[in-house]
Amino acid sequence: MKKHSIFPGIILIGIGTYFLLQQLSITLFTGFFSWSTLVMIIGIALLVQAYSANDHSQILPGVILTGFGFHFHPMNTLSIWPDHFGMLVFIVALGFILRSLKTKVEYSQGFILMAFALLLLNYDAFINQLGALGSGLSLITRFWPVILIGIGFYLLFIKKK
Numbered sequence: 001m002k003k004h005s006i007f008p009g010i011i012l013i014g015i016g017t018y019f020l021l022q023q024l025s026i027t028l029f030t031g032f033f034s035w036s037t038l039v040m041i042i043g044i045a046l047l048v049q050a051y052s053a054n055d056h057s058q059i060l061p062g063v064i065l066t067g068f069g070f071h072f073h074p075m076n077t078l079s080i081w082p083d084h085f086g087m088l089v090f091i092v093a094l095g096f097i098l099r100s101l102k103t104k105v106e107y108s109q110g111f112i113l114m115a116f117a118l119l120l121l122n123y124d125a126f127i128n129q130l131g132a133l134g135s136g137l138s139l140i141t142r143f144w145p146v147i148l149i150g151i152g153f154y155l156l157f158i159k160k161k
Contacts, residue, residue, distance in 0.1 A: 007049040007058075014041035030077050040069030050102075059099040067091030086120030093117050 018041060022033050031037075041064030050058035068091060074081040096110030119126060 005049065005055075006052060007045050010045035010048050011042065014045060029073075031073055033099065034073075036069040038069075038070040039065050043067070045068055056099060056102045057101060060095040063098055064092055067094065084121060086117050086123075089113060089120060090117035101154075101157030 015038070016038060018033075021028070027033070043062050046058045046062030047066060049055055050062050055140070068088065071087055071091060075083050093110050093113035093116075095112060098110075100107045100110055
């Protein structure tokens with residue numbers, strides 16, 4: 001049985017509502033009429049498709065688009081909003097985790113990315129903590145990117161399942 005796609009209908013309703021509000025000069029919040037709102041509309045449509053039609057392959061792109069749109073809205077208006085690359089990695093990690101909850105596979109990708117995102121968001125504090133532990137860890141604080149590259153090569157080429 002072929003799955004019914006509700007994605008086109010949600011997209012048309014969302015974009016139609018966006019442009020109708022624009023024509024009527026109804027602003028829901030500051031910065032509403034921007035590209036990030038359109039990205040959120042597409043992401044929400046993908047999420048509705050993913051969860052209503054059990055099309056779990058749409059969860060990851062839906063979370064990424066909705067999250068990126070949601071992330072870029074308050075960046076110019078809220079001074080406390082983090083303007084950091086780690087937030088984008090965090091959103092992608094959240095997408096992987098939500099997809100794995102539905103598909104029951106590949107949990108590690110999301111959790112590795114989540115750990116990396118949290119490390120990026122707290123990088124300065126993390127490096128200060130490592131530096132405070134002593135000179136033995138100073139090599140790690142200096143060469144941690146090389147260590148990550150080495151682990152990546154190990155996982156790609158040496159470790160066989």
